[in-house]
Amino acid sequence: MAAMARADLDGKPIKPLTICMIGAGGFIGSHLCEKLMAETPHKVLAVDVYNDKIKHLLEPATLPWAGRIQFHRINIKNDSRLEGLIKMGDLTINLAAICTPADYNTRPLDTIYSNFIDALPVLKYCSENNKRLIHFSTCEVYGKTIGSFLPKDHPLRQDPAFYVLKEDASPCIFGSIEKQRWSYACAKQLIERLIYAEGAENGLEFTIVRPFNWIGPRMDFIPGIDGPSEGVPRVLACFSNNLLRGEPLKLVDGGQSQRTFVYIKDAIEAVLLMIENPARANGHIFNVGNPKNEVTVRQLAEMMTEVYAKVSGEPSREEPTIDVSSKEFYGEGYDDSDKRIPDMTIINRQLGWNPKTSLWDLLESTLTYQHRTYAEAVKQATAKAVASS
Numbered sequence: 001m002a003a004m005a006r007a008d009l010d011g012k013p014i015k016p017l018t019i020c021m022i023g024a025g026g027f028i029g030s031h032l033c034e035k036l037m038a039e040t041p042h043k044v045l046a047v048d049v050y051n052d053k054i055k056h057l058l059e060p061a062t063l064p065w066a067g068r069i070q071f072h073r074i075n076i077k078n079d080s081r082l083e084g085l086i087k088m089g090d091l092t093i094n095l096a097a098i099c100t101p102a103d104y105n106t107r108p109l110d111t112i113y114s115n116f117i118d119a120l121p122v123l124k125y126c127s128e129n130n131k132r133l134i135h136f137s138t139c140e141v142y143g144k145t146i147g148s149f150l151p152k153d154h155p156l157r158q159d160p161a162f163y164v165l166k167e168d169a170s171p172c173i174f175g176s177i178e179k180q181r182w183s184y185a186c187a188k189q190l191i192e193r194l195i196y197a198e199g200a201e202n203g204l205e206f207t208i209v210r211p212f213n214w215i216g217p218r219m220d221f222i223p224g225i226d227g228p229s230e231g232v233p234r235v236l237a238c239f240s241n242n243l244l245r246g247e248p249l250k251l252v253d254g255g256q257s258q259r260t261f262v263y264i265k266d267a268i269e270a271v272l273l274m275i276e277n278p279a280r281a282n283g284h285i286f287n288v289g290n291p292k293n294e295v296t297v298r299q300l301a302e303m304m305t306e307v308y309a310k311v312s313g314e315p316s317r318e319e320p321t322i323d324v325s326s327k328e329f330y331g332e333g334y335d336d337s338d339k340r341i342p343d344m345t346i347i348n349r350q351l352g353w354n355p356k357t358s359l360w361d362l363l364e365s366t367l368t369y370q371h372r373t374y375a376e377a378v379k380q381a382t383a384k385a386v387a388s389s
């Protein structure tokens with residue numbers, strides 16, 4: 001079989017693995033499952049409370065990978081089956097988390113429990129059973145850049161030493177406790193420290209991933225269509241929702257924050273390299289992002305508006321954006337990361353990975369997907385709402 005002949009980065013044949021993937025039903029998990037089924041011989045024990053995003057991989061039994069993916073509907077907060085599944089795998093990948101900023105300041109307890117407390121048994125079972133762990137952390141552990149504390153027009157703000165985020169050198173800079181936005185970043189930081197300590201004291205084999213705004217199809221939900229009408233997803237889905245409904249895109253505090261966006265399919269390549277090259281990935285923390293795709297949120301809104309007009313054939317609004325305050329949009333306790341440029345030295349050196357897709361191209365394929373998947377449903381929901389008003 002062609003898939004069996006695959007070799008790792010050191011030319012050694014890759015043995016088929018059984019992977020216990022927790023949070024497999026989410027955005028990243030669904031893409032990772034797809035990749036593992038289509039291109040590798042590995043087996044997946046997919047753990048999540050939902051499976052809508054991986055349904056196409058589970059049914060019907062005639063799929064070429066039938067038998068290599070198994071879904072287990074488990075809430076890891078309180079299910080004794082978790083340890084058994086971790087024991088059955090060669091490797092555990094933990095993706096489960098509350099990870100939408102609208103929750104960090106409004107549901108800080110759930111956020112901290114989900115990102116720290118609920119990850120503890122996973123870490124314990126991996127450590128006790130000598131199982132390798134790939135844990136998903138976040139670029140938010142860096143918090144704000146050092147440069148953000150300089151005066152606005154200070155020349156050192158342009159110096160990369162004041163903003164590029166390096167796994168082994170940059171500090172983690174969060175706001176005050178009342179800025180509950182940082183509840184997520186702080187919980188993720190502490191679980192990273194615990195995993196690192198398990199590695200140092202007990203020899204746990206681990207890899208920590210820090211995703212920098214991975215985006216693409218199946219990210220989050222469209223409010224009122226496949227998620228709650230009042231829900232606030234991450235920016236890609238917020239702006240997609242506005243475009244689908246012909247509404248202006250809301251720029252929080254003027255849309256001045258900067259982000260680098262990486263295409264999910266590029267990022268998944270990096271995760272596969274980590275899975276299949278343990279000797280190169282163990283003991284490391286990896287930034288996974290695309291430093292070339294930097295924009296302000298305002299620029300992202302403008303580009304998405306332009307791309308959506310192209311892929312939908314619908315003209316864009318005369319005033320495509322409006323400004324809203326963060327208090328109005330997210331409520332009390334919101335704060336923001338100013339700028340996120342990942343340093344790529346470590347992932348380049350260890351895994352030779354580089355992202356390929358430009359922001360324009362990734363938005364074109366993603367918004368084509370959003371339009372195909374949701375435009376009709378949004379039209380029908382709008383017509384229904386008008387009829388009943």
Ligand SMILES: NC(=O)c1ccc[n+]([C@@H]2O[C@H](COP(=O)([O-])OP(=O)(O)OC[C@H]3O[C@@H](n4cnc5c(N)ncnc54)[C@H](O)[C@@H]3O)[C@@H](O)[C@H]2O)c1
Pocket residue numbers: 022023024025026027028029047048049050074075076077094095096097098099114118136137138139140210211212213214215220
């Ligand atoms: N997408 C990004 O750009 C990004 C950036 C930084 C960090 N991350 C991290 O990557 C991971 C995955 O992110 P995502 O974008 O796929 O998010 P997601 O919300 O789409 O996926 C998370 C999945 O975990 C599941 N889950 C949560 N709690 C659970 C529980 N108690 N038991 C079982 N399943 C549970 C959810 O149902 C969901 O399917 C998260 O840890 C997140 O913090 C993602």
Ligand SMILES: O=c1ccn([C@@H]2O[C@H](COP(=O)(O)OP(=O)(O)O[C@H]3OC[C@@H](O)[C@H](O)[C@H]3O)[C@@H](O)[C@H]2O)c(=O)[nH]1
Pocket residue numbers: 099100101137138139140211212213233234235236238239250251252253255257259297336337
């Ligand atoms: O409608 C919107 C939504 C969001 N935004 C802004 O867009 C930026 C990006 O917002 P996102 O919702 O994608 O979330 P952030 O980039 O702030 O955080 C994310 O980063 C890494 C992960 O750990 C998480 O998935 C999430 O915390 C923020 O500055 C936000 O204020 C808007 O201006 N308008």
